[in-house]
Amino acid sequence: MTRALGLGVIWALLAILASVPLWLTLPEPNALAITEALRLDDGAWQPAALPQARRAAGAWEHYRLEFEVGDTSGLYLFIPVVSQRAVITLAGEEIADTEDRTTMMGLASGVPALVPLPPRLLQPGGNILEIRLQSMSLVPGYLSRVYVGTADQVAPHYRMRVFLQEYLRLMVPAGQLLITLFVLTLWLYRPREALFGWLSMLLLTSMFIYLGMMRDLVPHLLEVMPYLHMMGSAASAILVITVMLIAGLRPPRWLKAATVIVPACCIVLGLTGLVPASRLVMLVNAPLNIFGLLVSVAIVGWAATARRLGEAWLLLLPLLLTAVAALYDFALITARIDGPFFLSMYYRPLLMIGIAMILVRRLGISLNRLDDANAYLMQRLNEQERELEHLHREERRQAERRALSEERRRLTADLHDGLSGHLASIIALSEREKSQQVARAAREALDDLRLVIHSLDIQDRELPVALAGLRERLERQLKRIGVELHWSMARLPEIAGVTPSHALNVLRILQEAVTNAVKHGRPSRISVLGERDDRGGARIVVENDGNPFPRSRSHGGTGLINMRRRVRQLDGAIEIEPLDNGTRLALLLPLQLPEAAAPHPESQR
Amino acid sequence: MTDTTIGADQPQRPPVRVLLLEDDTPLREHFAQILNEWPGGELVAACADLDTALAVLRTQQVDLLMTDLNLPDGSGIEAIHLLRQRYPEADAMVISALADDETVLRAIEAGAVGYLLKDADSLELIEAIEELRAGRSPISSSIARILVRRMSAPAPASAPGPELTPRETEILRGIAKGFTYAEIAEWLNISRHTVPVHIKNIYRKLAANNRSEAVYEASKRGLIRL
Numbered sequence: 092m093t094r095a096l097g098l099g100v101i102w103a104l105l106a107i108l109a110s111v112p113l114w115l116t117l118p119e120p121n122a123l124a125i126t127e128a129l130r131l132d133d134g135a136w137q138p139a140a141l142p143q144a145r146r147a148a149g150a151w152e153h154y155r156l157e158f159e160v161g162d163t164s165g166l167y168l169f170i171p172v173v174s175q176r177a178v179i180t181l182a183g184e185e186i187a188d189t190e191d192r193t194t195m196m197g198l199a200s201g202v203p204a205l206v207p208l209p210p211r212l213l214q215p216g217g218n219i220l221e222i223r224l225q226s227m228s229l230v231p232g233y234l235s236r237v238y239v240g241t242a243d244q245v246a247p248h249y250r251m252r253v254f255l256q257e258y259l260r261l262m263v264p265a266g267q268l269l270i271t272l273f274v275l276t277l278w279l280y281r282p283r284e285a286l287f288g289w290l291s292m293l294l295l296t297s298m299f300i301y302l303g304m305m306r307d308l309v310p311h312l313l314e315v316m317p318y319l320h321m322m323g324s325a326a327s328a329i330l331v332i333t334v335m336l337i338a339g340l341r342p343p344r345w346l347k348a349a350t351v352i353v354p355a356c357c358i359v360l361g362l363t364g365l366v367p368a369s370r371l372v373m374l375v376n377a378p379l380n381i382f383g384l385l386v387s388v389a390i391v392g393w394a395a396t397a398r399r400l401g402e403a404w405l406l407l408l409p410l411l412l413t414a415v416a417a418l419y420d421f422a423l424i425t426a427r428i429d430g431p432f433f434l435s436m437y438y439r440p441l442l443m444i445g446i447a448m449i450l451v452r453r454l455g456i457s458l459n460r461l462d463d464a465n466a467y468l469m470q471r472l473n474e475q476e477r478e479l480e481h482l483h484r485e486e487r488r489q490a491e492r493r494a495l496s497e498e499r500r501r502l503t504a505d506l507h508d509g510l511s512g513h514l515a516s517i518i519a520l521s522e523r524e525k526s527q528q529v530a531r532a533a534r535e536a537l538d539d540l541r542l543v544i545h546s547l548d549i550q551d552r553e554l555p556v557a558l559a560g561l562r563e564r565l566e567r568q569l570k571r572i573g574v575e576l577h578w579s580m581a582r583l584p585e586i587a588g589v590t591p592s593h594a595l596n597v598l599r600i601l602q603e604a605v606t607n608a609v610k611h612g613r614p615s616r617i618s619v620l621g622e623r624d625d626r627g628g629a630r631i632v633v634e635n636d637g638n639p640f641p642r643s644r645s646h647g648g649t650g651l652i653n654m655r656r657r658v659r660q661l662d663g664a665i666e667i668e669p670l671d672n673g674t675r676l677a678l679l680l681p682l683q684l685p686e687a688a689a690p691h692p693e694s695q696r
Numbered sequence: 697m698t699d700t701t702i703g704a705d706q707p708q709r710p711p712v713r714v715l716l717l718e719d720d721t722p723l724r725e726h727f728a729q730i731l732n733e734w735p736g737g738e739l740v741a742a743c744a745d746l747d748t749a750l751a752v753l754r755t756q757q758v759d760l761l762m763t764d765l766n767l768p769d770g771s772g773i774e775a776i777h778l779l780r781q782r783y784p785e786a787d788a789m790v791i792s793a794l795a796d797d798e799t800v801l802r803a804i805e806a807g808a809v810g811y812l813l814k815d816a817d818s819l820e821l822i823e824a825i826e827e828l829r830a831g832r833s834p835i836s837s838s839i840a841r842i843l844v845r846r847m848s849a850p851a852p853a854s855a856p857g858p859e860l861t862p863r864e865t866e867i868l869r870g871i872a873k874g875f876t877y878a879e880i881a882e883w884l885n886i887s888r889h890t891v892p893v894h895i896k897n898i899y900r901k902l903a904a905n906n907r908s909e910a911v912y913e914a915s916k917r918g919l920i921r922l
Contacts, residue, residue: 507793507794508766508793511793511794511814512720512793512814514793514815515720515723515793515813515814515815516720516722516723516814517722518815519720519722519723519725519726519727519815520722520726522726522817523722523725523726523729534815537793537815541794544794545794545838548838555873555874555875556837556838556841556872556873556874557874558874559837559871559873559874559875560836560837560838562874562876563836563837567813567820571817571819571820578876579876579879580874580875581875581879581883
């Protein structure tokens, strides 16, 4: 939001600045102004009002001005704008030729002149000043009003004119050169970005026309100037390509070819002399430039409005102004409007600023993306590291678990194949020998061994599995002695923190409870039910319909003592109550069993 | 199991020809005696090692093979294989000390349809045979748990055989969690008597999953943990 606002302000300022040439009239010097002159037409002097504009290009004109002065010393002639060359004669003697100090090439039209008037040639009263005006190549002639005054009166105005009409124009190619180097460097470092390449080409080709300014150093440049214009017209196609790239369009192949073919054809035609070079520039290159500009404006306008591209908005105003300036200049050359100044000269910086802004924007966005990508990668890296660490820990835990379970498996297999087989063998033997006591003892031993082996494989939250194993064994035991078993653990809440030793404790308590019930109560039915306890824990209730459990403590026996010891390790409790018809034992368990079974003092007070 | 009932005697049925394979002498004699006294069955042979049993299988018809798994000269699973090959209609039953061992599961996958605990008395033995012949072999919660664990693990050797149906899977999970048949039936809203039918199908599919060999080999070489 703030960025859009900032850009808006920048463009508003530039637009105001750009419109300055259209409405600004510089203050007139407070000196003698000459507004009337005579012009020599076909050998006769005709009156002509100054300024004189739209004079035919490529011709000489002769003006005669009359003025009166009082004091003849320290006077200057100030011509704010002359296009393009003025040879000034006072009293028949040539006193200045603007060509001597100013280049007036191509677009560099409209220069100021300040000529000291030698006192010896002046006479109080009327003086005759003659100006021969030359306009070169395509530029119409122009002669503004002239002023005669002292240095104090006219010099500040002259300096202002020099700045605006000469220095300012020189700044433009300097700035463009700078940006060209900038873009070129950028392109060299990032050749993948086609836009940078085309921008460099655009800036380079549009600099050919400035070469005219080098005429002071290279005198023959004037003759090749039309050809430089032709070469420069490659810029019209390149501009369209650049704009298409910014708009996200693919430039057609023929357009790329045109950047070379059009200038080449023009140069060949010009060199063969079939068509005069200046005519080619006038009829082919200049219209092409304007056409290219208009097409670019259309594309950028479309991209900015229909596609809502930020970069197109950055380029729209400068392109529009450049197009307006080009049209204005074209009208100027074809003498459709007055004025000696080519606006293109002044508006070109806007286009460069637009281009520079696009480049900097892209750079900034790339850097931002880089930052984002960095931040994202950093975050991903951290996540990955965390995940890796987690996996590592998990892996280690699993390895430990694997080792433990492998050990357990080996132990189980040993017990299974060895001890339990032997016990089963003993049972079979003793039954054959009809020694019931040995058989019962061996059976109990085998049942207990099964309890141990089964609980070894129990993991957290697997208490129901352990209980199911117990149920399967109790079913057999009770069936053998004709006691009905009613069992349900469906309502037992989930219990966490279960370890094999917890499971073994629970199983032994329940086994003991059932054994006691069978031994002392002689019931016909035993029920084992798991349920939620009112106090927020779990409860497994063993009920039998046999003889009620005696209340006196002395009957506890070692079985009960062992049960109480085990239940302490579970952080639970045992409640025994006699019923009218039977006994109820409730094993109360917390939903979270204690961690590593703390070493409990085995001492029994 | 709670809902197992001793099947009504059907004297019209021809006696079940039983082959007993158990290397422990007291046990073998104990079981042989029980089987000899049982009118519903006929003990074909009581073998102490695998070779003898295989020889018997090649020469005599057998309806039921009762075999221990750890034998001095090999595994009882080989006898189950030969039985399945020669008498596809015959049943196999594993004699195991605990009935929750992984070797029992491998025997089931080889085609065994039930197990007998080594300390079984005569009543239990006959009941187990009758339940098996009636297609109502129980599955212990430990075996079910091993199966469920294996199903939830990313299978290294995915079974090409028939998959368990969702219902069968639910029943297996229920047993693995320790529910009784009655609780499972109530939970799944099905008849209590259809639970053994599903279990029979589970047995059948486990045996049809012909991966047992691959899994057995892999586990022997320590490639996978069952």
